[in-house]
Amino acid sequence: MFILVNLKAYPCDPIEVATAAREVSEESGVRIAVSPQAADIARVAETGVETWAQHVDPNGHGSHTGSTLAEAAAEAGAEGTLINHSEKRLKLADIDGSVRAAERAGLETCVCANNPAQIGAAAALGPDSVAVEPPELIGGDVSVATADPDIVEDAVEAAASVDEDVEVFCGAGISSGDDVEAAGDLGATGILLASGVAKADDPRAALEDLVEPL
Numbered sequence: 001m002f003i004l005v006n007l008k009a010y011p012c013d014p015i016e017v018a019t020a021a022r023e024v025s026e027e028s029g030v031r032i033a034v035s036p037q038a039a040d041i042a043r044v045a046e047t048g049v050e051t052w053a054q055h056v057d058p059n060g061h062g063s064h065t066g067s068t069l070a071e072a073a074a075e076a077g078a079e080g081t082l083i084n085h086s087e088k089r090l091k092l093a094d095i096d097g098s099v100r101a102a103e104r105a106g107l108e109t110c111v112c113a114n115n116p117a118q119i120g121a122a123a124a125l126g127p128d129s130v131a132v133e134p135p136e137l138i139g140g141d142v143s144v145a146t147a148d149p150d151i152v153e154d155a156v157e158a159a160a161s162v163d164e165d166v167e168v169f170c171g172a173g174i175s176s177g178d179d180v181e182a183a184g185d186l187g188a189t190g191i192l193l194a195s196g197v198a199k200a201d202d203p204r205a206a207l208e209d210l211v212e213p214l
């Protein structure tokens with residue numbers, strides 16, 4: 001199981017979370033990555049934790065003010081990137097462009113989507129993984145695996161019917177090892193979570209709880 005901690009724009013200390021994630025990953029053998037804001041990628045990567053961008057734009061170098069280039073994220077130390085997160089939605093053509101830009105830069109790709117129908121469309125673009133996150137459950141206390149188990153199973157089926165090589169992650173409301181285990185039982189091979197770690201009083205303890213059953 002892969003655990004990807006999205007720090008969003010929460011006011012946590014990205015280095016504290018990254019250091020804890022690297023240590024818990026080393027101790028448990030569970031793959032854990034941290035996705036900070038673009039401006040923090042380099043210093044988070046310097047902790048040694050697997051680092052992901054939260055977004056990359058479809059364009060390359062040129063007259064594109066405000067862009068987050070996949071090349072720049074990779075140069076700063078990112079190994080992967082989220083694309084089309086629920087809080088950073090893109091048009092279909094731009095999702096495709098961002099996946100291609102990330103591939104050119106050597107970044108692993110995870111395209112997020114709201115529901116199984118969108119997961120099928122996202123899988124058709126050939127990312128390494130897709131992630132189903134129902135927007136109404138994001139930031140809440142109830143895990144997607146508990147509140148809407150069908151959406152995870154249907155997302156797994158939708159992705160497999162398009163491309164069996166695309167992994168399926170899920171996220172929203174996940175905060176405990178039991179939630180991670182339940183998501184795995186539904187067929188997810190990775191977890192996206194944010195508030196359960198980024199807003200925790202003790203991010204290290206939260207991470208230890210997440211990997212406990214794995």
Ligand SMILES: O=C(CO)COP(=O)(O)O
Nearest residue numbers: 138139172173193194195
């Ligand atoms: O959006 C998410 C991860 O990308 C999920 O956020 P929460 O874990 O806070 O529900």
